[in-house]
Amino acid sequence: MPPRKTKENAGSPGRPATISDVARLAGVSVGTASKALNGRGSLREETRRRVRSAADELGFQPNTAALALNSGRTYTVGMITTDTIGRFSIPLMTGAEDSLGAGRMSVFLCDARDDPIREQYYLRTLLSRRVDGIIVTGRRTQARAPIGVDLPVPVVYAFISSTDPDDCSVVPDEAGGARKAVDHLLALGRRRIAHVTGPEHHHSAAVRASAAVGRLAESGLDLVGPPLFGEWSEAWGRQATGILLGADEGFDAVFCGSDQIARGVADALRAAGRRVPDDVALVGFDNWDVMALACQPPLTSIDMELEGLGRTAADLLLAAINGQPAPGRHVSPCRLVLRESTAVPVRPGATRVEQV
């Protein structure tokens, strides 16, 4: 007795069933089979049923290459991370993939590793595969040269942006996030705020620092000392704390350019006997759970909502594919996430208000 073919393995693992197989089994022509399966043409209900059950029996799945060939659409998009896939790319990818999957699009993943040659190679590959659109992401928010000019498909930049203002980019409002951090500290009554952040030449560090300085100026205040530019590391956070503690000026809050730096600051403050948040309130940036939650105490931080950013980018791309492009920079707000590093000590009768 030959092996019984079930619905699941029918035709497998040999060659996947084609519509000709279905048509033959149902006793109709391929054209009719196609119409039956897609609800086109005028067919008897009984015929449609026969074709459908034949398709089921064979486990028929239309070959998307064939569909692509005559629809001109592949229902496929490319996602190029210009630098290595990392902590920032993941939520972006997850969000984008989420929206695209809902639109029945599949995603080609391309990791260009900061190599322009790889990038162009992937671009050619994607175009050759006739993707319906491309999402470009990266680790840095700094604007970059467009990935190509006059491309035959729409492109959306997510997190990073394109230097061409007519390209569609979706970026987090880092400056707004920095202002929210400062506003929060001011609302807590802190007036002597220091800023420790990453390299001065790093776009995010520069933007966040100048936004923080700007907001303080609006309140007639100055930062305690200049912004301390260094590395995006805990070690730098610890080191910078030493600098702050050694200076003449006192401080009652530190706004950090990243959660890693903030955590280094927290550790160094604790080692020096300063209490967080009582003596020094602390705000980080990124809301990276691994850092923010493990920090002692857990860290108030600015969340760039990257997953939402990825979803927005995907939605804009889908719209562009459908002929509704939305060129330009789309700035999406950051969110302040409150934790104990800025918690106001609970006083009887006081109500804790979350501000966003």
Added chain:
Amino acid sequence: MPPRKTKENAGSPGRPATISDVARLAGVSVGTASKALNGRGSLREETRRRVRSAADELGFQPNTAALALNSGRTYTVGMITTDTIGRFSIPLMTGAEDSLGAGRMSVFLCDARDDPIREQYYLRTLLSRRVDGIIVTGRRTQARAPIGVDLPVPVVYAFISSTDPDDCSVVPDEAGGARKAVDHLLALGRRRIAHVTGPEHHHSAAVRASAAVGRLAESGLDLVGPPLFGEWSEAWGRQATGILLGADEGFDAVFCGSDQIARGVADALRAAGRRVPDDVALVGFDNWDVMALACQPPLTSIDMELEGLGRTAADLLLAAINGQPAPGRHVSPCRLVLRESTAVPVRPGATRVEQV
């Protein structure tokens, strides 16, 4: 004057050039154009040149859907992460993508988010797209039910493994890694070793713990106290350290089930006045740079070489696609990475030997 068409934007952004366009421009038939571009048939060198330059001028890239249709191969593989894309998936994906890209394969990314429905949906999608193969990854090393039976394409499981021993799986040798950690501590002369790790029901925690216990037993030693099962968090590391310090037995080393736990242990030890590595040597697991390097002191750890694992998985998949399947579990070794948390204090005349 009409916009000058350059080599880059020729034909764009309208419709991408087809081989018919190339043929027409070169004044030959499509068949001849195809032969010229692929080095087939017998053509005059001058004709080939004419066709090639026409293709260049139009920026011609063959439509891969058409290629797929008559070669039966799509040069495409699917990568399904059964649970959310995370810290472990990234190096796996990077490694796999690396090997696959070298084989001119493109990668479809599918994030199943621990949802069996999504997983099956993605599987159907991939099969409909006629991928040449599938890589299944996940966050946990525990064996899982096969993603499908009698699939028409080869499947390789990476990091996770399939419960079907005939499926091809590539997994890290976690037990071997744990033994390397214990061996290292023993070689340093430590005899009173404790173990702090994740949840008891978590496969990795169980495997690593029992391998550590087993290796100690081979040396006639016991763990200090039972393995401390808890969470994969720094907080648990700190808490477990409290338990260890409160117990009667002394300890001179802690092997931790993860770098996060190890870092919690390091912080708690320091807070309690114990020196690392002088009083207590510390080994982590995962070699997660963010944790291992920021730890004070930097953490000796076990690296599962996930990127290599991803590459291996991809290589095995490519081999299977080319008719050379290698069924079964493929175990790949872990590597001990030495850092200061187990550094032997430098004595004059002593040479530091790295052991792997």
Added chain:
DNA sequence: GTTCTCAAGGCAACCGGTTTCCTAATTTTC
């Protein structure tokens, strides 16, 4: 009984390539 109408479904072109087979032109051979 003849013509008209309409439903049902087959035929074939098409999407963009590759490849096989065949023809026409040129060169070689005697």
Added chain:
DNA sequence: GAAAATTAGGAAACCGGTTGCCTTGAGAAC
């Protein structure tokens, strides 16, 4: 100078679907 051999390149089938158009047959209208 005619036959054979070789070369260059065109025509068409094919991959797996979709779709417009045409054919067929049955029932309705006259």
